[in-house]
Amino acid sequence: MRGAGPVAVLKLLSTGEMYGYELVEALDRQTEGVLAMGQSTLYPLLYNLESKKLIRGVWRTSESGRDRKYYALTAKGKKKLVSDTKQWRALAGAMRSLDVLAPAPRGALA
Numbered sequence: 001m002r003g004a005g006p007v008a009v010l011k012l013l014s015t016g017e018m019y020g021y022e023l024v025e026a027l028d029r030q031t032e033g034v035l036a037m038g039q040s041t042l043y044p045l046l047y048n049l050e051s052k053k054l055i056r057g058v059w060r061t062s063e064s065g066r067d068r069k070y071y072a073l074t075a076k077g078k079k080k081l082v083s084d085t086k087q088w089r090a091l092a093g094a095m096r097s098l099d100v101l102a103p104a105p106r107g108a109l110a
Helices: 002-014 020-030 039-051 075-097
Strands: 055-061 067-073
Touching: 002 020, 002 039, 002 055, 002 067, 002 075, 020 039, 020 067, 039 055, 067 075
Parallel strands: none
Antiparallel strands: 055 067
């Protein structure tokens, strides 16, 4: 879904910093594969969000001894997430009013 990736990444980072592979895994797991994306899709998205100052990346050595770039939400990113969340809720409400979306049982994404 076009436009879903950036807001999904911002939402995940609102819970705390993560490195790229953690984001890939979390997107797949938490959306039951609906918003799954590979690293070749995620990294350009992260660079774009970073260039817009919505996230910041910091290189650190992980517990495993590997250097990883950890991403975190910035104040500007938090504001963007609030704005985008309102827009997505409005869109979902409009789609519900057209009977495109019906309330689904918890945990059912299909």
